[in-house]
Amino acid sequence: MSQGLPDRSNDFSAWYTQIVNRAGLADYGPVKGTMVIKPYGYQLWENIREIFDKMIKDTGHVNAYFPLFIPKSFLAKEAEHVEGFAKECAVVTHTRLKSDDLKGVVVDPESKLEEEIIVRPTSETVIWSMYKKWIQSHRDLPVLINQWANVVRWEMRTRLFLRTSEFLWQEGHTAHSTPEEAEQETLDILELYRELAEDYLAIPVFTGLKTDSEKFAGAERTYCIEAMMGDKRALQAGTSHNLGQNFAKAFDVTFQTKDNKEEFVWATSWGISTRLIGAVILTHGDDKGLRLPPRIAPIQLVIIPIAKNEEEKDLKNYLEPITAALKKSKIRVYEDWTNNSPGFKFNEWEMKGVPLRMEVGPRDIKEQKVVLARRDEKGKLSIPKDDVIDNVQRLLDNIQLKLITQARDFRDKNTHIVKEYDDFKSIISKGGFVRCGWDGNSETEAKIKQDTKATIRCIPFDEDPKELTCVLTGHKAKHEVIFARAY
RNA sequence: CGGAGCGUGGCGCAGCCCGGUAGCGCACCACAAUGGGGUUGUGGGGGUCGCAAGUUCAAAUCUUGUCGCUCCGACCA
Numbered sequence: 001m002s003q004g005l006p007d008r009s010n011d012f013s014a015w016y017t018q019i020v021n022r023a024g025l026a027d028y029g030p031v032k033g034t035m036v037i038k039p040y041g042y043q044l045w046e047n048i049r050e051i052f053d054k055m056i057k058d059t060g061h062v063n064a065y066f067p068l069f070i071p072k073s074f075l076a077k078e079a080e081h082v083e084g085f086a087k088e089c090a091v092v093t094h095t096r097l098k099s100d101d102l103k104g105v106v107v108d109p110e111s112k113l114e115e116e117i118i119v120r121p122t123s124e125t126v127i128w129s130m131y132k133k134w135i136q137s138h139r140d141l142p143v144l145i146n147q148w149a150n151v152v153r154w155e156m157r158t159r160l161f162l163r164t165s166e167f168l169w170q171e172g173h174t175a176h177s178t179p180e181e182a183e184q185e186t187l188d189i190l191e192l193y194r195e196l197a198e199d200y201l202a203i204p205v206f207t208g209l210k211t212d213s214e215k216f217a218g219a220e221r222t223y224c225i226e227a228m229m230g231d232k233r234a235l236q237a238g239t240s241h242n243l244g245q246n247f248a249k250a251f252d253v254t255f256q257t258k259d260n261k262e263e264f265v266w267a268t269s270w271g272i273s274t275r276l277i278g279a280v281i282l283t284h285g286d287d288k289g290l291r292l293p294p295r296i297a298p299i300q301l302v303i304i305p306i307a308k309n310e311e312e313k314d315l316k317n318y319l320e321p322i323t324a325a326l327k328k329s330k331i332r333v334y335e336d337w338t339n340n341s342p343g344f345k346f347n348e349w350e351m352k353g354v355p356l357r358m359e360v361g362p363r364d365i366k367e368q369k370v371v372l373a374r375r376d377e378k379g380k381l382s383i384p385k386d387d388v389i390d391n392v393q394r395l396l397d398n399i400q401l402k403l404i405t406q407a408r409d410f411r412d413k414n415t416h417i418v419k420e421y422d423d424f425k426s427i428i429s430k431g432g433f434v435r436c437g438w439d440g441n442s443e444t445e446a447k448i449k450q451d452t453k454a455t456i457r458c459i460p461f462d463e464d465p466k467e468l469t470c471v472l473t474g475h476k477a478k479h480e481v482i483f484a485r486a487y
Numbered sequence: 488c489g490g491a492g493c494g495u496g497g498c499g500c501a502g503c504c505c506g507g508u509a510g511c512g513c514a515c516c517a518c519a520a521u522g523g524g525g526u527u528g529u530g531g532g533g534g535u536c537g538c539a540a541g542u543u544c545a546a547a548u549c550u551u552g553u554c555g556c557u558c559c560g561a562c563c564a
Contacts, residue, residue, distance in 0.1 A: 032556090087562065122564090156562060163563065216564095236564065273564050306523055343524035361523060371523080380523090487563095 005351075008287055012231040019281060020160045023290045023352045033158035033165035037274065040352065043298035044277055045168065049148065051200050051296070052170065052272065055192050061144040061172065066126045068150075070118045074125035077250040084217020085121045088154040090165075092117040119152040124218065124243075124269055127173045128251040135175060135265060137256045142185075143175040161278030162235070162487050169273035175265045177255060179244070182266035186242040189270045190223045193238035201276060202293040202403035203227045203283045204411050205237060206433075206482055208458030213442050216269075220244035226457040226482065228411040229282035232431030234457045234484035237279050243267035278487075283407050290353030291375055293403050294396040301326065301392055302354045303335040304345050306361030318365050322388055329389050331396070350375060355399045356392060376402055415482075424471050424483070428454045433484045435460075437468030437477025444472050454483045 005022075006014035020026055025041030028034065037045065053063070069092065076082050093116050098108040120126065131143060152166045172189060176182040190207055197203045205225035215222035219241035227237045248254070248264040255265055284291040294300050303323065307315045319335065326333045336345050342359070349357060359371040359380070370388055372381045376399055383391050414432040418424050427434050429452070438444065438456065448471075449455050459479045468477035 084563095151564090153563070157558095167564070169564075239564070271564070275564055304523090308522065341522055341524085341526050343522090343526080345525090346523095347525050359523065363523075 005287065005289065008230070008285070015285070016282060017160070019285055019289055019351070025277065025281075026160045028158075028160070031165070033155055035160055035164040035166065035274075037168075040298060041277060044280075044292070044296060045274055047296045047298065048196075048201070048276055049170070052192070052196055053148075055196065056146050056170075056172065059188065059192070061146050061174075063147060064145045065147050065149065066123050066130065068120055070120050070123075070126050072116045072118050074129060075118055077125065078218045078246055080246075081124065081218035081250075085153075089121055090119040090152045090154055092119065120149075121151055121153045122269075122271075123147065123149070123151070123171055124173065124247055125251075128247045128253060128267070131173075131175055131265070132251050132253045135253055135255050138177045138258055141175055141177045141255060141265065142181065144172075144185075145174065146170055146172040159278075159487075161274055161281070163275075167273050167275070169271050171271040172269060174268045175248075175253070176267070177257070177263075177265065179266050182244075182268050183242055186221070186223060186240045186268045186270070189268070190225065190238075190240040193225045193240065193270075193272060196272070197225055197227065197237055197276075197279075198404060200293065200295045201280050201283075202295075202400060202407060203237065203279055204404060204408040206458055206460050208460040208463070208482070210239075210458060211442070211445060211456045211481075213445055214456060216241045218243060218246050219269075220246065224458055226484075227279055227283065228407075228414060228433060228484070229279070229487065230285060230410075231282070232414050232433075232484075234433065234482075234486040235275070235279050235282065236457070236486065237276060238270070238272040240270035241268060243269060282487075284353075284403055288347070289351030291403065292353035292355060294355045294400045297353065297355055298332065299334045299349075299352075299354045300332040300396055301334075301356045301358060302345075302349045303333065303358045303360060304342055304349075305335065305337060306342050306359060311362055314365060315360065315362075318385075319360060322360075322370070322385060325389055326392065329393065331389075331392055346373075356395055358388075374399060376406075418471060419469070421471050424448075425452055428452045428483065428485060431485070433457070433482050434471075435480060435482055436471040437465060438479050438481045439470035439473050439475040440478030441470075441473070444470060448472055448483070452483075453485050455486055456481045457484050457486065458482055 005018055008015045024038050026038055027036045029036045075085065093113055094107045094111045095113060096108045096111040097105045100106040134140060135143065148170050150166055150168050155163050155165055158164050174185050176185060194205055194207050197205045205227045207225055208223065210222040210224055216239060221242040223240045224236055225238045227235050229235050245264040245266060247267050253265050254262050257263055280292065281290060303319065305315050305319065323333055323335060353375065355375050357373045364370050368385050369382050370385055372383060372391060372395065374395060416427050416432060416434055418427060418434045418436045424434055424436060445456055459481050463480035465477045465480045468480055469475065470477050
């Protein structure tokens with residue numbers, strides 16, 4: 001399409017790769033599958049992080065940091081947990097190199113470790129080894145800790161933001177004295193995730209429970225938020241796990257109750273990652289590039305000055321109070337004085353997804369006006385310069401609202417209620433979500449996955465399976481579920 | 488690890504079949520003009536054609552080997 005971007009409706013994945021690159025978000029690092037997050041992409045992450053960090057602090061959580069390295073033996077303590085992560089761990093076996101005449105540098109065999117070290121794929125095990133020391137009494141509970149960190153999962157096939165060997169995330173790890181409290185925590189966090197996705201990222205999500213085959217390795221129950229991307233595939237955007245007493249038992253973490261009994265503590269863990277940035281791109285992007293929701297956009301308003309060399313000084317004077325006022329109103333604003341043509345800049349900033357653009361040139365100075373253009377709509381608006389702040393604020397709010405509305409309409413239009421397996425197959429092959437009955441049998445689930453590549457994204461909270469039959473077997477449905485092909 | 492394809496300035500590619508001076512677009516540097524939807528002009532820098540061996544007067548091009556990458560399957564926030 002324009003700017004030589006690949007046609008989005010034809011080759012969604014080529015389009016995605018180009019956008020990530022050309023909008024200046026990220027690139028692959030030298031080690032295969034690793035990601036470099038460039039400044040513009042990182043600012044996006046910082047904005048998301050700041051919003052969620054405030055949410056969890058407001059709900060009584062605190063931040064801490066645990067080590068990157070985990071003794072290999074820790075991973076084996078929880079049976080399902082090893083099972084889930086063993087195949088994708090980076091392992092440290094030696095502690096130094098030495099120079100070699102032929103090969104330059106080699107691993108020094110003398111430095112081999114007694115016990116190998118795992119680079120964390122997730123931190124449950126280190127954290128619970130510490131909780132054992134910290135928790136003795138019900139008075140020590142709950143423990144509500146979050147950490148912002150990187151984790152490593154040695155993925156075979158990677159894609160920027162969606163799946164890389166190393167990624168940034170937050171992981172919360174809480175300990176409670178009752179199962180009810182742990183369950184409540186799990187659900188409360190899921191609600192924060194929903195709020196983050198919908199109210200800030202403008203991504204509508206389904207909330208619900210994962211099936212046993214899709215749940216986190218070591219969890220009793222996994223809840224998730226699931227979103228539909230622009231190509232109608234599903235993306236898991238966040239998960240919240242009720243770990244029951246699994247990790248407490250594995251790491252022998254007990255506490256004394258009020259009536260002096262000893263009990264294992266109840267645990268949760270939950271996480272969202274830089275994958276959310278991928279979700280934003282895949283949800284809101286269009287033929288011209290990225291579209292960023294104003295509430296997380298690193299730049300909310302870009303100003304394009306239009307002036308000949310000799311007019312530059314006048315223009316700077318004209319703009320100075322306007323920009324100052326915008327900054328004072330906490331609007332993230334940037335003046336682009338680079339030496340490109342205006343048309344080039346328009347396209348450039350549209351690609352980068354900036355929600356609002358202001359054009360200012362000699363014409364506007366004469367009329368004491370500015371021109372505003374929305375990223376999500378055609379047309380331009382000429383307004384008096386004294387009305388800039390009001391208009392900018394109003395338009396940003398409006399764009400935020402429009403993005404979520406558009407995304408929700410798209411998702412709803414492509415979510416189908418289905419009874420027959422033939423309909424199921426035809427919809428899945430064209431792309432989209434299917435709501436249908438499921439007999440609760442994991443073999444049924446596996447069969448459908450094999451047939452169609454679709455998986456159960458979640459058992460939605462608002463399910464109503466009473467009248468339903470299983471889409472594959474025709475047996476009485478145990479649950480109403482949402483099926484889709486996923487990233 | 489199975490199936491397909493690709494390695495030529497920073498990026499994207501042509502040249503290879505039929506051996507003979509390494510080319511194009513973009514990007515980059517300099518100067519000038521231009522500036523309200525990817526703006527021109529002029530000049531300039533940068534590549535032992537993935538690597539190795541072979542055939543030949545001569546190899547980006549032919550032969551053999553080797554290494555690397557991408558895409559599709561099994562794994563996955």
